[in-house]
Amino acid sequence: MRLYYHPVSTCSRRVLMTAHYLEVKVDLVLVDLFKGDHYAPLFLQLNPNHRVPVLEHDGFILWESYAIMQYLADMTPGQTLYPLDPRERADVNRWLFWCGQDFMPGVSILNWENSIKSLAGIGAPDPFEVTRGEQLLVEAAKVFDAHLTHRAWVCDVGLSLADLAIAAPLADQHSAKLPLSDLPNLQRWLKQVQALDSWRKTDVATSRL
Numbered sequence: 001m002r003l004y005y006h007p008v009s010t011c012s013r014r015v016l017m018t019a020h021y022l023e024v025k026v027d028l029v030l031v032d033l034f035k036g037d038h039y040a041p042l043f044l045q046l047n048p049n050h051r052v053p054v055l056e057h058d059g060f061i062l063w064e065s066y067a068i069m070q071y072l073a074d075m076t077p078g079q080t081l082y083p084l085d086p087r088e089r090a091d092v093n094r095w096l097f098w099c100g101q102d103f104m105p106g107v108s109i110l111n112w113e114n115s116i117k118s119l120a121g122i123g124a125p126d127p128f129e130v131t132r133g134e135q136l137l138v139e140a141a142k143v144f145d146a147h148l149t150h151r152a153w154v155c156d157v158g159l160s161l162a163d164l165a166i167a168a169p170l171a172d173q174h175s176a177k178l179p180l181s182d183l184p185n186l187q188r189w190l191k192q193v194q195a196l197d198s199w200r201k202t203d204v205a206t207s208r209l
């Protein structure tokens with residue numbers, strides 16, 4: 001199994017965390033986003049959306065980080081991150097979709113404006129975009145923080161793909177200036193995820209996009 005990834009891609013990191021947790025061996029292939037490797041014709045054949053991560057498994061090509069996480073779990077007998085019971089699985093799916101649709105837009109804007117732009121040397125944060133990112137993220141994060149009241153993990157089944165997916169882009173919450181510090185339930189939950197081996201093992205391969 002091959003994973004095309006970039007070290008600063010949080011979408012790659014959620015997949016790497018899943019692979020580590022499930023003990024699935026993946027061979028990493030670096031796609032250097034800073035050098036434009038994701039626009040190379042060979043990579044565009046794998047993912048015409050010019051994005052990482054992409055999984056390649058015996059000729060099967062899969063892009064979209066959440067779909068890759070689900071696939072890795074489904075390929076792992078006895079795993080517990082992605083339950084088989086329809087309602088338990090639907091609950092995990094709910095939070096994966098929420099992550100992509102409601103949580104990531106604000107996180108991505110702020111990671112880009114406050115962190116990646118300076119890393120890539122392409123200018124100062126755009127104040128209009130920063131405000132837009134903050135508004136989007138605060139609205140979603142408040143819902144999440146309230147959900148986590150009296151809860152250890154996102155879903156009733158315990159640690160699941162939902163925790164890994166939502167936590168992955170928060171590694172860099174301080175340099176990306178994510179407005180999350182006054183959300184106590186979220187911060188408590190994040191510390192728990194950060195205590196996992198799969199978080200620590202993917203630390204070098206993290207984090208900001």
Ligand SMILES: N[C@@H](CCC(=O)N[C@@H](CS)C(=O)NCC(=O)O)C(=O)O
Nearest residue numbers: 009010011050051052053064065209
């Ligand atoms: N919805 C996609 C988003 C993937 C994505 O945005 N990847 C970023 C890195 S985290 C990327 O490759 N950006 C390069 C580009 O958009 O050209 C997923 O979850 O896999």
